[in-house]
Amino acid sequence: MARRSPWARRVTAEDAPTSVTLVETGESVELVAIPGKPGEVMLRTELEQALADRDAADAYDRHTTAIEEFEQLDRARALWRPPCHDDLRFVTDSLPIADRIELQDICLTRCRIRGQCDAYARRARPSSGTWAGRSYLP
Structure with a gap:
């Protein structure tokens, strides 16, 4: 459970201040509404840090899951050689539409490990290439 900031408090729209003065420093700081929590405000700097931390945690989770998905894809490739194995077009940044x-x-028609490939690509969000029949463009 996330720890609530000591500066977060529930207010109504009418009495919501836009700034407060910190007693310790005398500094005036801006208050902003907390997204998804109607009536709650927080110091702007703390909210920005919390959002950055959440984004970093989401990116880490996606990366960790992508590694797990790649390991599953790699195990499948060890058992069956996919048609993309020696075809450099699958890792090329830009291809004509016909290719x-x-x-x-x-x-879609010849690959038996497309499910593992698709799971990896959806998590990793590759910057280019063709994964499970889906083109990723730079």
């Missing part, structure tokens, strides 16, 4: 359609067809 992208051909690669999509190969993935």
Whole structure:
């Protein structure tokens, strides 16, 4: 459970201040509404840090899950060699539409590990290439 900031408090829209003066320093700081929590305000700096921390945690979770998905894909590739194995078009940044359609067809009709490939690509969000029939463009 997330610890609530000592500066977070429930207020109504009419009595919500836009700033407060810190007793310790005499500094005037801005208050902002907390997204998704109607009637609650927080110091802007603390809210910005909390949002940055949440974004970093989400990115870490996505990265960790992508590694797990890649390990599953790698195990599947060890058991069966996919049609993309020696075809450099699958890792090329830019391809003509005809090639992208051909690669999509190969993935959808001839690949037995497309599920693992798709799971990895959805988590990792690759910057380019063709994964499970889906083109990722830079």
